[in-house]
Amino acid sequence: SQQGEEDPQALSIQEGENATMNCSYKTSINNLQWYRQNSGRGLVHLILIRSNEREKHSGRLRVTLDTSKKSSSLLITASRAADTASYFCATDDRGSTLGRLYFGRGTQLTVWP
Amino acid sequence: DTGVSQDPRHKITKRGQNVTFRCDPISEHNRLYWYRQTLGQGPEFLTYFQNEAQLEKSRLLSDRFSAERPKGSFSTLEIQRTEQGDSAMYLCATRPGAHVYNEQFFGPGTRLTVL
Numbered sequence: 125s126q127q128g129e130e131d132p133q134a135l136s137i138q139e140g141e142n143a144t145m146n147c148s149y150k151t152s153i154n155n156l157q158w159y160r161q162n163s164g165r166g167l168v169h170l171i172l173i174r175s176n177e178r179e180k181h182s183g184r185l186r187v188t189l190d191t192s193k194k195s196s197s198l199l200i201t202a203s204r205a206a207d208t209a210s211y212f213c214a215t216d217d218r219g220s221t222l223g224r225l226y227f228g229r230g231t232q233l234t235v236w237p
Numbered sequence: 238d239t240g241v242s243q244d245p246r247h248k249i250t251k252r253g254q255n256v257t258f259r260c261d262p263i264s265e266h267n268r269l270y271w272y273r274q275t276l277g278q279g280p281e282f283l284t285y286f287q288n289e290a291q292l293e294k295s296r297l298l299s300d301r302f303s304a305e306r307p308k309g310s311f312s313t314l315e316i317q318r319t320e321q322g323d324s325a326m327y328l329c330a331t332r333p334g335a336h337v338y339n340e341q342f343f344g345p346g347t348r349l350t351v352l
Contacts, residue, residue, distance in 0.1 A: 155338050166239070166328060166345040167280070174338055212279050214341075222293050223268060223332065225341060227279030 128213045128228035136234045143200040145231040147213030148193075154216050156189055157225070158198050161210045170198075170211075175218070205237045239263075241344035243329050249350045250319055257315045258347045260329030267333065269312050270341065271304060273297065274326040283327075286312060319351045 128149040137143055147156070155174045159167040173180045173189045173196065180187045186199040200207055210232050214225040240263040250256050262269050267288050272280035283302070285293040288309035298304075301319075306312040316323055326348050330341040 157340060159343070164326075164348065166243075167330075167343040168239070169340050169342065172338065172340045214279075222285055222287075223339070223341070224270060224282045224285055224293065225272075225280075225330075227272075227281070229277065229279050 128215050128226060130211070130213055130228040130231040132231060133229065134232045134234070136236065137203055138236050139203060139205055141203055141235075143203050143207070143233055143235070145198045145211050145213075145233070147196045147198070147228060149196075149213075149215045149226070150194065151215075152218035153191070154218050156187075156196050157214045158185075158187060158196075159212045159214060159227075161212065161230070163209075167212065200233075203233075203235045205235050207235050208233060239342040239344065241329060241331055241342050243327075243344040243347050245347055246345060247348050247350075249352065251352050252319055252321060254319055255315065255317045256319060256349065257313055258327055258349075260312045260314070260331075260344055262311070262329070262331035263333075263342060265333055266331035266342070267309060268331060269306060270330045270332075271312070271314050272328040272330065274328060274346070275324075280328055283314075316349075319349075321351045324349055324351045 131146045157172045158170040210230040212230045242261045269286040271283040274280040286306040301317045326346045328346045329344040332339045332341045
């Protein structure tokens with residue numbers, strides 16, 4: 125299975141602190157994406173990082189990618205209670221152009237006010 | 238709101254009944270995906286359409302499941318003779334063109350409960 129795995133499964137922090145989530149995957153990819161999901165809702169796309177990129181920023185988000193270790197991290201700086209959600213990494217398959225995504229089980233982030 | 242809509246948002250049905258879900262993609266997106274998500278898990282791929290052609294199906298898509306995308310616009314996912322194990326969130330996602338770096342935009346999902 126190419127399914128990615130997020131670590132930790134659950135993370136609980138105070139507002140203002142930084143949150144770091146990690147993702148590992150198994151095969152070669154074209155890109156890796158991070159999504160956020162509020163309870164019972166659809167997925168919201170956060171950021172996409174290409175396989176030839178090592179770091180990308182978007183607002184309070186910082187994503188790194190290490191293709192040699194097949195791993196990625198998502199850093200949320202200065203967290204807010206509204207950041208409380210599940211976060212998923214999703215990878216594709218470099219050997220395919222169809223674009224199906226493989227998801228891990230996600231990290232449940234809780235930010236306490 | 239990503240621009241991808243799904244209907245209905247919630248469906249409660251009795252075991253053995255048939256259900257049909259609809260996904261309306263962003264208009265210029267010719268690629269459409271269906272995923273299923275059970276509680277505590279990430280989404281799992283079910284099937285993929287490029288325009289009206291169904292190009293890939295997961296082994297999760299048993300013969301009770303059928304998906305269509307007539308005219309390459311909206312898509313429907315039908316489950317026949319529903320079972321309790323079909324209870325899940327069914328998510329539709331779309332993306333434009335053929336570039337592998339295009340992100341997928343997800344709809345709000347249809348939550349199915351089979352009693």
